[in-house]
Amino acid sequence: MVDGTTEDYELLLPYEERELAQVPDRILGWLRAMDEHTGYQVTRLGHSLQAATRALRAGEDEEMVVCALVHDVGDVLAPANHSEVVAAMVRPYVSERNYWILKHHGVFQGVYWFQHIGADPNARDRWADTPGTRRAPTSAPTMTRTPSTPTTRPSRWWSSSRWSDVCSTRGG
DSSP: OTTOOHHHHHHHHHHHHHHHHTHHHHHHHHHHHTOSOOSSSSOHHHHHHHHHHHHHHTTOOHHHHHHHHHTTTHHHHOGGGHHHHHHHHHGGGSOHHHHHHHHHHHHHHGGGTGGGGTSOTTGGGGGTTSTTOSSSOSSOOOOOOOTTSOSSOOOOOOOHHHHHHHHHTTTO
């Protein structure tokens, strides 16, 4: 890479643009893959649709509704750290607040079940001094951008028509 020229890297741009354009369809595919029963009363897709519906009914903005919809797609790729995976996938496109919520939602839900697997159900208390995070993270601590994180967000990667496709298959 050290020997690459501007012209070399310009050749890669169309490939990168094509990859970025495929992100919404990949996420939709992962959502569809979650439409199988895994022992819970509802499928993971059903759960995601419930979360998005609740966010919508609570008056949350479109970005939060989409984050609620996709919050568990990391399960398809990395069940052990699904929260961090989905947060990393959508970080360039969402606010710092929503990134923080996605990244930590697994720890916050642990209050209900960590004690059953020998983990600390109060693990979320490490953020107890952060305003709004005791019950649910309504605001996030100031995050520092890393060099790999863009300083400007790319355009929105979701559209209502794309998401309605998946929702309509489930009556959502």
